[in-house]
Amino acid sequence: MERKSCVIATPDGPRTVPTTVAVAVGDWALLDGAGQVSGIRPRSTEIRRLGVGGQAVEQVLAANVDVVAVCAPLERDARLGRVERLLALAWSSGAQPLLVATKSDLCPADDVGPALSQFAASAPGVEVVPVTVTDPATVEPVLAAIAPDRTLVTVGASGAGKSSLINALIGGAALATGEVRQDGKGRHTTAWRELVEIPGGGCLIDTPGLRAVGLTDAADGVDAAFSDITELAAACRFTDCGHETEPGCAVRAAIEGGELDAGRLERHRKLQRELAYQARRFDARAQSEARKRWAKIARNSNPARP
Numbered sequence: 666m667e668r669k670s671c672v673i674a675t676p677d678g679p680r681t682v683p684t685t686v687a688v689a690v691g692d693w694a695l696l697d698g699a700g701q702v703s704g705i706r707p708r709s710t711e712i713r714r715l716g717v718g719g720q721a722v723e724q725v726l727a728a729n730v731d732v733v734a735v736c737a738p739l740e741r742d743a744r745l746g747r748v749e750r751l752l753a754l755a756w757s758s759g760a761q762p763l764l765v766a767t768k769s770d771l772c773p774a775d776d777v778g779p780a781l782s783q784f785a786a787s788a789p790g791v792e793v794v795p796v797t798v799t800d801p802a803t804v805e806p807v808l809a810a811i812a813p814d815r816t817l818v819t820v821g822a823s824g825a826g827k828s829s830l831i832n833a834l835i836g837g838a839a840l841a842t843g844e845v846r847q848d849g850k851g852r853h854t855t856a857w858r859e860l861v862e863i864p865g866g867g868c869l870i871d872t873p874g875l876r877a878v879g880l881t882d883a884a885d886g887v888d889a890a891f892s893d894i895t896e897l898a899a900a901c902r903f904t905d906c907g908h909e910t911e912p913g914c915a916v917r918a919a920i921e922g923g924e925l926d927a928g929r930l931e932r933h934r935k936l937q938r939e940l941a942y943q944a945r946r947f948d949a950r951a952q953s954e955a956r957k958r959w960a961k962i963a964r965n966s967n968p969a970r971p
């Protein structure tokens with residue numbers, strides 16, 4: 666997405682400047698003599714998703730992020746597929762994911778333990794932090810993940826509590842948080858992307874509500890997000906085991922032994938199918954563009970043709 670101007674942070678505060686290159690929030694901008702952005706420093710990490718509307722184009726949501734805080738309300742039988750998809754997005758960015766279980770004050774006491782266990786099983790290798798904005802001490806582990814100079818981005822469904830978490834982290838009301846609609850569907854409360862400095866060191870990026878996240882080129886991220894299944898599958902008798910009825914299947918054995926949730930295997934399959942589908946679409950788009958380019962070259966080299 667090419668932008669004609671962008672907002673950069675300067676020692677004197679934010680400034681809107683023209684740009685000749687596509688920039689993402691978190692980029693380090695290089696300014697030329699005329700004061701316009703003429704380049705960006707190489708990115709250490711990149712959070713990518715499919716363009717809005719599911720077009721086969723990639724969109725960089727944020728750059729140079731160190732920690733991706735996947736936000737989801739703490740509840741029993743939460744939408745784990747959505748959490749796992751965001752964790753795959755986080756892993757594929759190159760940043761360290763963190764699972765922030767928001768609004769823990771709304772979770773009935775009896776459900777807290779089981780809900781946290783479900784989150785932990787959906788997030789191998791990821792720290793799970795329950796937080797509530799009603800108790801500022803609960804965000805301490807998140808602050809610890811940012812200090813002293815790291816950048817954290819929040820991702821999660823609209824209404825998941827991203828802006829509220831950021832407010833709690835900076836200890837103020839810098840971002841507007843929206844009222845959730847009475848029908849419980851929530852609404853798009855943040856319409857911009859913002860980079861905020863935390864008084865204690867580090868930076869926060871708030872992205873607009875991600876209702877649907879299309880993964881792109883995230884096979885490694887999906888592998889990392891499902892490292893438990895990837896590791897189990899390595900012990901299957903057949904290297905191409907489909908974990909259906911094959912003999913010596915370590916994945917099915919883990920499900921039968923109660924160590925792996927059958928639903929998680931299903932969700933893993935679903936994400937893999939989606940990735941394969943997206944890869945085909947990207948291929949098809951690349952081929953169609955190559956055809957158009959060649960047609961144009963052929964027309965230009967033979968002006969007599971229509």
Ligand SMILES: Nc1nc2c(ncn2[C@@H]2O[C@H](COP(=O)(O)OP(=O)(O)OP(=O)(O)O)[C@@H](O)[C@H]2O)c(=O)[nH]1
Nearest residue numbers: 768797798823824825826827828829843854855874
């Ligand atoms: N009870 C309670 N409510 C919370 C908590 N955190 C957020 N909320 C409420 O949940 C609603 C949504 O919170 P936001 O922080 O605006 O959610 P968001 O993820 O930033 O939403 P978008 O900007 O749409 O992406 C608001 O009404 C908040 O007041 C919490 O810890 N406890």
Ligand SMILES: [Zn+2]
Nearest residue numbers: 901906908914
């Ligand atoms: Zn198997």
